[in-house]
Amino acid sequence: METVKAKKKVTEEKKPVRISGAEAIIHCLLAEGVDLIYGYPGGAIMPVYDELYKFQDRLTHILTRHEQGATHAAQGYARVSGKVGVAMATSGPGATNLVTGLADAQIDSTPIVCITGQVPRHLLGSDAFQETDIVGISTPVTKWNYQITKASEIPEIMAKAFYIAKSGRPGPVLVDITKNAQFDELDFHYEKCTGVRSYQPAPEPDMKAIKAAADLINNAKKPYIVFGQGVILGEAEEQLKTLVEKAGIPAAWTILGLSALDTDHPMNVGMVGMHGNYGPNVLTNECDLLIAIGMRFDDRVTGSLDTYAKQAKIIHFEIDPAEINKNVKVDVAVLGNAKKTLELLLPLINENEHKEWRAEFDKKYKEEFDAVIEKDIHPTKPGLTMGEVVEQINKASNHEAVIVTDVGQHQMIACRYAKFKQSKSNITSGGLGTMGFALPAAIGAKMGAPKREVVAIIGDGGYQMTIQELGVIFQHDVAVKIVVLNNDHLGMVRQWQELFFDSRYASTVMTNPDFVKIAEGYHIKAQRVEKREDLEGAITEMMASKKPYFLEVKVEKEDNVFPMIPSGASVSDIRLK
Structure with a gap:
């Protein structure tokens, strides 16, 4: 009954x-x-x-x-x-x-x-x-x-x-x-969709391709991984970590791949791309095997395609068939979800260390540290640098914050120097490069992960494109920490004008409002830092707050972001100054 x-x-x-x-x-x-x-x-x-x-x-x-x-x-x-x-x-x-x-x-x-x-x-x-x-x-x-x-x-x-x-x-x-x-x-009447005719979102892995990839990896002398957001979207972080540790392969990230592998992991060698790290860019053209995982060979990563990794065999792990051979011709394409394909690959991989090859990355990092990194995060000149601000945020957050960036110099500096222990921690506009992205995206990020600290690092130009969203922060008491790195310029455009247009700063000088008063007008706690001795205390106070907080940091007006690959140049032509 x-x-x-x-x-x-x-x-x-x-x-x-x-x-x-x-x-x-x-x-x-x-x-x-x-x-x-x-x-x-x-x-x-x-x-x-x-x-x-x-x-x-x-x-x-x-x-x-x-x-x-x-x-x-x-x-x-x-x-x-x-x-x-x-x-x-x-x-x-x-x-x-x-x-x-x-x-x-x-x-x-x-x-x-x-x-x-x-x-x-x-x-x-x-x-x-x-x-x-x-x-x-x-x-x-x-x-x-x-x-x-x-x-x-x-x-x-x-x-x-x-x-x-x-x-x-x-x-x-x-x-x-x-x-x-x-x-x-x-x-x-509602039924969730489980499939659409002619739409195949995740291709089934081909074991023949996976075995071919394993053979190339096991026989390589100088293998090198570049991983992107596909690792995060595919929830393949643990599989990536296991691969780099088991095979002893140095791994670099694209800007959207950042945080998929702990930034302090010994196999993590840094960022590739126009403002990426020196070693990962230069050594792209010295590896004998390039393993691309969940990345799409964007032009900001490859530079000139005519000279990109021509000496290497290339394996591409990718879920979207349209990305295969679109920009870079590959030797083995492994289609499917990254977690699934890497799980099938791992049992076929031999343990290795590649000590001499990994040492090459260490040497290049030392060159970059001496020429660029040291002065970015431990500057001796009077003016504050963006790098030292990010370094202080790292310390105050214990590498556990979600960092949301806008687009420009501050973005490149933040992505170069931010430290992460957890995936889904770097939120930025990668492919489109949308100024105005960070402030509203930080609001969404905080609501999506309310127990995590969310810090929006923004330039003075992009901040003003969506500054009105401070109203949302005020109305809903969204505990976002906002750091505006103010150099009174459209910094990235100004850098290009300095380097490639004989310092003709056409329409890049900003006459800015009082950002602190604007934040206070929205009833958000705010302060301004102009001196190095005040920076650590201000960031510590901001990170300790349980409420929304705005911090303006006045930084050097004509400080450039290096390394830099000039547009259209080879990754080997990366400049340290």
């Missing part, structure tokens, strides 16, 4: 319920485990916001001060939590303001779902008030998008949106919903 009752109860729970499209959207979000949304309301999305009002106890909405801030906050949340970030906006300018964040998420493989309102179906194509073709606009910068014009489409499309955003190589998805579809009713 109890079995019959139980079956009846299950049947009743699965019976479709007639609700509005707007309410259906909320139920879809709840079914996907969403509990936090970033957004900005407006006319075309108002029915959804009206339903959202009724579910405040289950679904928190964060009112950002600009729709771009909503996407970056969703990115920060996704990157640090491993979940899908969600942003919502109205039609027209609300929707178009999401595009920069979508593009950033696309190139950096960040899973977010953006929901936009749209004019009613009968007005589509009529140039109605605040109508824009956001599906057409966002097609090049999304993994998938779709316009819903009927309420009945909502459950299936929303389920697909979350599945596509988070599966395989993650990315942004946009769902545009006409206003009539929000008002109309449907028989609601």
Whole structure:
């Protein structure tokens, strides 16, 4: 008798319920485990916001001060939590303001779902008030998008949106919903998506390729690993660590791969790329085997492709087939999730140490330390440097903070010198290089990892692009620590002007406001540091605070970031000064 009752109860729970499209959207979000949304309301999305009002106890909405801030906050949340970030906006300018964040998420493989309102179906194509073709606009910068014009489409499309955003190589998805579809009713029933025809998010590993890769690794004299964000997205950190330790292979990271392997691990030899470490760049052209794991051979990593690792065999571990042989021709391609493929590889790998080869990295590091690092973190000149600020943050945070950076000189310095013990600790705009990213992304990161310290390190230029998001920090008491490294310039552009344009500083000098007063206007504790003797105490006080905190540090105006590979040059042409 109890079995019959139980079956009846299950049947009743699965019976479709007639609700509005707007309410259906909320139920879809709840079914996907969403509990936090970033957004900005407006006319075309108002029915959804009206339903959202009724579910405040289950679904928190964060009112950002600009729709771009909503996407970056969703990115920060996704990157640090491993979940899908969600942003919502109205039609027209609300929707178009999401595009920069979508593009950033696309190139950096960040899973977010953006929901936009749209004019009613009968007005589509009529140039109605605040109508824009956001599906057409966002097609090049999304993994998938779709316009819903009927309420009945909502459950299936929303389920697909979350599945596509988070599966395989993650990315942004946009769902545009006409206003009539929000008002109309449907028989609601939701099933999570588990697959889409013709979409294969994670290719099955080929053991033949894995065995070929193992043979190359076991026979190499100078093997070298470059790992990227694919290790973090694939949750393959332990497998990477086991590989480098078992095979004795030096490993360097791309800017988005930072924190996948402890920065103090003896096999971690630093950062590759335009402002990466000297040894990892130069020795790229001396290794006999280059093992790329979860990275895409971006031009900022490779420099001139004509001279990149031409002497080496190349193995590419990658989940996205489109990245294979796109920029660099490889000898062995291992397709699939990095965790899965590395687990299959490890039993085939011989133990090794490669002591002489690893010593080459130590020698190059000594050269870089003497020429660059020492003066960056232990400067003798009067003015403060960005490097010593990052070094003090390392000490005060015990290498356990999430560091969120914007774009420019401060970004390169922070990524060069920040120390991490835990994965998902470096949040930055890599491929798109979006100024204004850091402040809203730090808000999302803190909400995604509320128990961790989150420090936003930002330049004075990028900070002012999304400075209005201080309102979110104030309204929701988000305990983000904000450090603005102020050199009164657009620093990276100024550096290029100095080095390549005879110091013609065209439109790079900044006349800045009083940042401390602005922070205080948002009721955020703030102070300014201009002298070295005040730096350690200020950072210690900031890190000890349980509240939001703003710290402006006045740094050298014409301090450059080295090493540097000139644009289009070989990695071997990296400059130390």
